[in-house]
Amino acid sequence: MTERPIHEGLEARIADTIAPTLEHMDYELVRVQVSGKERPVLQVMADRADGAPFRVEDCEAISHALGAVLDVNDPFKNEWSLEVSSPGIDRPLTRAKDWERFAGHIATVELALPMEGRRRFRGIALGADAENARLKLEDGTELTVPRQNIRRAKLVLTDELIAATAAPAAKN
Template sequence: MSKSRVVEIVEQLVTPIVAAEGLELVDVEYAKEGANWFLRIFIDKPGGVDIEDCGRVSEALSGKLDEVDPIPTSYFLEVSSPGAERPLKKPSDFVRAIGKQVHITTYEPVDGKKEFNGELVSYDGEWLVVAELQKTVRKQCHIPLNKIAGARLSVTF
């Protein structure tokens, strides 16, 4: 079974579990690292998740995964917070990130660049506007959503 199909099935299984706990499903990742496979579930809520939230979701999902058995190989299940540099994938993620620092990568150059770091100024469903500080000038970069390879919050020190 393909990785994307596993992610799709797991998302269907975990979504009602997360919703019942009053949490948000941020992401599902199924990846091979070295000889091991990892199924990672990232959850969040206002104020952040704690170990008890992760434990409840892990226990409930583990039972569902045993029942449905969508993954043909052995794997490690991890349920955690997405962290401070959480990924931005859904429209609601981008809306919530307006006014915050972001890191964006693109599949192909936009205005001669493939990497953008700055404040997310706006999102309209098709375009992101990121304000970058270039030397001493704040420049707005308009990035089409369909060219985005990756997007996440960015912590600056």
């Protein structure tokens, strides 16, 4: 089974419902996020399992497949909408593999419960395992954060990140 991001509550139930379909289609779930109360918006962020660039056609295929799955197992009482996207360059760090892949790049982390009297940290991602993520803070100290305590973590858009994620130039 593919490593899945950590979610809670409704988002966890939705992730458990849709992840098998995504994995069967050779995609990986990056994040599920629900926003809005009156007419909820379900945002699903996915990556291609083969590492190839994410295309509009990928969004369409995922949207159709997940729409069918969610119509059967409707997570909402009223009308809602589905948005499918790629993680983008300044992607969220939701899985240990994301932390490992982007080690060396600047990230911001927002915690559910404060550590060292703070909820927000910025530093260089050092990697992660199933339990913890590591960050080298701007003062040079290293911070180990339980992944269960991370409310939000994402890469910071920098020239280095853009260069590292740029598609290789086409050869003639």
